[in-house]
Amino acid sequence: MQKPDPSGPSDLITLSSSTASVSLYLFGAHITSYTVNGQERLWMSSLAVLDGTKPIRGGVPIAFPQFADEGDLKLHGFARESLWSVGSLEPTKAVLTLAPNTASKDMWDNEFELVYTVELQDSGSLLLNMRVKNTSESSAFSFTACFHTYFLFQETNTVELSGGLGGKTYIDKCDGRKKKEQGDGPIVIPAEATRSGRDAGKEGYVDRIYTNSGQSFVFARSGVELYNVTQSPSWPDTTLYNPWLGDKQGPVIGPDFDDDGYKKMICLEPTISKENAVVLNRGEVWEGSQTIEVGDF
Numbered sequence: 579m580q581k582p583d584p585s586g587p588s589d590l591i592t593l594s595s596s597t598a599s600v601s602l603y604l605f606g607a608h609i610t611s612y613t614v615n616g617q618e619r620l621w622m623s624s625l626a627v628l629d630g631t632k633p634i635r636g637g638v639p640i641a642f643p644q645f646a647d648e649g650d651l652k653l654h655g656f657a658r659e660s661l662w663s664v665g666s667l668e669p670t671k672a673v674l675t676l677a678p679n680t681a682s683k684d685m686w687d688n689e690f691e692l693v694y695t696v697e698l699q700d701s702g703s704l705l706l707n708m709r710v711k712n713t714s715e716s717s718a719f720s721f722t723a724c725f726h727t728y729f730l731f732q733e734t735n736t737v738e739l740s741g742g743l744g745g746k747t748y749i750d751k752c753d754g755r756k757k758k759e760q761g762d763g764p765i766v767i768p769a770e771a772t773r774s775g776r777d778a779g780k781e782g783y784v785d786r787i788y789t790n791s792g793q794s795f796v797f798a799r800s801g802v803e804l805y806n807v808t809q810s811p812s813w814p815d816t817t818l819y820n821p822w823l824g825d826k827q828g829p830v831i832g833p834d835f836d837d838d839g840y841k842k843m844i845c846l847e848p849t850i851s852k853e854n855a856v857v858l859n860r861g862e863v864w865e866g867s868q869t870i871e872v873g874d875f
């Protein structure tokens with residue numbers, strides 16, 4: 579492990595196989611890079627703060643025990659701002675763990691154990707898996723969560739997303755959480771952007787929770803596959819997010835988002851929204867994964 583930023587509080591783990599590599603901070607168990615054949619595949623803001631004073635912008639943030647603002651806790655909960663521990667480390671696989679700490683207890687007083695496994699598979703694809711256990715002697719808890727994966731593209735404009743969101747109902751967070759129906763055709767981000775609600779008067783913004791979504795998704799350009807993404811059925815929902823020009827530098831998104839970042843990223847997030855919050859009784863376990871297989875860039 580190396581310390582990339584001397585002022586930072588956390589170490590960086592690097593995994594590598596013959597074709598792929600991953601960089602992962604203990605701060606937030608946050609993946610900041612995934613390359614295949616030397617090509618980066620995750621978007622990172624050049625303005626991301628890596629010193630542990632705020633969540634890292636880009637890569638794969640983990641939201642737990644609250645997805646977004648869907649509860650009383652801080653946006654996306656505490657997991658992305660906690661220092662995780664190394665459970666085990668192999669050249670192509672890291673297992674990180676998180677148990678209650680002072681900050682988490684202040685926010686959410688429950689007994690839990692998180693185990694996050696990041697693994698480069700033989701094919702070069704990336705497997706992310708989180709396991710949540712209720713370690714309490716007596717009480718149940720409920721949680722919401724997501725892997726907030728920022729996929730990198732040459733140009734968001736030309737990308738078509740098809741698969742598990744087609745024909746599904748979504749909550750449009752840019753339009754007063756109205757429930758809307760997605761058509762069956764591929765989704766092109768700028769064409770879908772909502773020009774009302776929180777970004778009224780600005781260029782488009784996409785922030786949608788597809789409840790009870792499918793599990794397989796393909797990002798393509800002119801019929802050529804760029805990413806093949808799957809999520810386990812234990813994630814009931816999927817979030818689609820691109821702030822476009824909508825207040826990306828305002829109070830909602832913050833100053834750590836590159837000016838042109840929206841042109842290069844789309845978040846496709848396996849999600850447990852509050853509509854489908856998971857309840858774990860004493861000793862029970864929930865487990866969810868996302869797998870990313872890359873094609874052309």
Ligand SMILES: O=P(O)(O)OC[C@H]1O[C@H](O)[C@H](O)[C@@H](O)[C@@H]1O
Pocket residue numbers: 646653654726751785786817818819830831845847
């Ligand atoms: O700016 P962040 O705290 O990283 O959150 C970024 C975004 O995460 C999710 O995609 C939510 O649906 C959005 O409403 C939120 O704005």
